[in-house]
Each structure stands twice: as C-alpha cells, then as structure tokens.
Amino acid sequence: MLTLLTLTCLLVSTQALAAPILILGDSLSASYGIDEDKGWVNLLRAKLPEHEIINGSVSGETTAGGLRRLPALLESGKPKLVLIELGGNDGLRGFTAQQLKENLTKIIILVKETHAKVLLSEVMVPPNYGPRYAQMFADVYNQLAKEHEITLMPFFMKDIAIYPELMQRDRIHPNAQAQMQIADFVQPWVTQILE
Template identity: 45%
Template sequence: MFRTLLGAALTSLLLVCSSAWAGTVLVWGDSLSAGYGLRQQQSWPALLGERISAARLPHKVVNASISGETTAGGLARLPAALETHKPSVVVIELGANDGLRGLPVKAMAANLQAMVDASRKAGAQVLLVGMRMQPNYGPDYTARFEAVFRDLAKTNRLRLVPFMMEGFADQRHYFQADGIHPVAEAQPLILDTIWRELKPLLR
C-alpha cells in the first residue's frame, strides 16, 4: 500500500513538473531585443517574463536575440533554436539591421518568410514585429522596407506589431546617446506595445 501511494505521489509530482511550463516564448531579435546598453533584467523580454509570471500564464521566455543580427543571420540560426527550445510562440523582431545596411528588401522579405515557415513547421505560432526606417534612406526604399512587414502579416495571417517604438520614437530622451537604442525607461513602453498582440497567443 505504502509503495503504491508513494509511486502515485511521485507520478503526480512528475506530471506537475513536466506541465509547469505549457509553452516557451522564443524572442528572436537583434540589439533592440537583446537589451543593448542595458542590464539584462531591464530589457523588454526580461520584463515580458515578469509579466507572464505575474499573470500566472504557464509560459517561459527565452531571449535568443543577438546585437547586429540580420534576417539572414537569424534564418541561419533558427533551426537549431527551434530544435533546442521547442517554442510555442516565436517573436520575430528582425530587419532593422538589414535596413541600416541598405540590404535588398526582397532578400529580407524572403528571409522573414522562411523564418515564419520554419517556426510554423515546428509547431509554433508567430508574432511579427515590424520596423520603420529613417527618411534619409530615400522614400522608395523606406516605403518598400516598411511594406514587407505588413505584406507578410497579411499573406500569412500573422499578428503584427507594426512598430515596437510606437508612441515614443520622436522623443529623444527615450534613446541612448546613439539615438538608435532605447533606454531602460522605454522598455516598459515597448513591452506594452508588444503585449497587446502577444497576449492572445498565450491562451
């Protein structure tokens, strides 16, 4: 009897532990998500983990973002990350460095599409995070760049965050000295913007 009860208790404990995390949110981005110039716990993905925990949602956050990452680099790294982390949601925040380097928009779009396809094939939902370019790249390039995210979201029926810095991009005090990377005070604002589209994917 004792052994039977003990065995049942251990089995229940293992089931609880194995189901503690119903899913993993994989943040797949560049320096804007890697927390460039910030302490790790100040970045919006770290704050996302805290918010998910506070909401008692059974998900954990894995931030695999790398500063300087392009869509080509992200695509090359993604298969191994999908195999390792087996995410239920992939937040793709890439493209800014493609734009800053003036890389071909068609190639960026193809890389993003391939990442969407790979993520879905692995059983994950996808949240696409868009970006805007400064006008000095020319109106044609800027328009084509920004359209990529809208078109991909429409074609693939993805949830889209059009611009992660919505609401503060024109306020200099929210950026570091380089004028590109948001400061710690801006991270909760970024999280709020992303959360609106991400939360429905966590149910």
C-alpha cells in the same frame, strides 16, 4: 483525495499554460547598451511568469543571421510562439526589400513547420533612408502577414523614438527608461496569440 485531485488539475492547467516563447530579434530586443535584467524581454518575463521566455536576440543581427540560428533555437527551446523582430540591420546595411522578404519568409516557414505560432513585429528604417525605400521596407511586413496569415504587431519603437529622453545617445536604441513601455506594448499581443 479531493485535495490531491485539485492539485493535479492545477498542475496540468499550469503546464498547459506554460508555453515557451522565443524572441528572435536584434539589438532592440537584446538589451543593447543597458543591463540585461532591465531590458524589455526580462520585464516581459515578470509580466508573464507562467511562460518560459527565451531571448534569442543578438545585437547587430540581420534576417540572414537569424535564419541561420533559428533551427538550433527551435530545437532547444521548443517554443509555442516565436516573436520575430528582425530587419532593422538589413535596412541599415541597405539590403533590398526582396532580400528582406526572402529571409523573413524562410524564417516564418521554419517556425510554422514546428506548429508554433508566429508574431511578426513590423520594423521601420530611419526616415533619412528616403520615403521610397522606407515604404518598400514597410510593405514587406504587411505582405508577409497577409501571405502567411500571421499576426503583424506594429513597430514598438514608433512611439518611443520620437522622444529623445527615451533614447540612447545613438538615437537608434531605447534606453532603460523606455523598456517597461515596450514590455507593456508587447505583452497584450503575446497574450492574445497564446489565448
């Protein structure tokens, strides 16, 4: 009897911990240029085996594309946490900071309406886009974090992009060697929010 009660408690405890996590990102999260099983999202699954991690990332995705796909992802996955890593392709295509903010705002609102938690990843544009545009771009993420009272995670590429040996030939995407470093960086942010 005691053993059955213990097993039941453990099962309930495990189910309570097993919060689905949705990663809504672009090529940086979609294992672009490397095997999917070597990507940081898959490595994060190994670090958080008690959670179901849904990779809703698509290479080339913009905030507008992520916004279009989000309702179906929320419906099918029922995530308790959504990590938003979008905006890089908006910057590469020269979209305005206002467009970026409007789309990310709609994404955040949709997620919050499901009572899921939001972890917003900062995204930076390459320095050749000019300091003014880069600053306007960065300001959007800080503004959104304050306005919606959500956690802002620093851009995980900041300490990787400066090392050529961690980058693919295009100098935009991290290589396989960098993936564990990204998973190690993201994991405590995810764990902190879920706790």
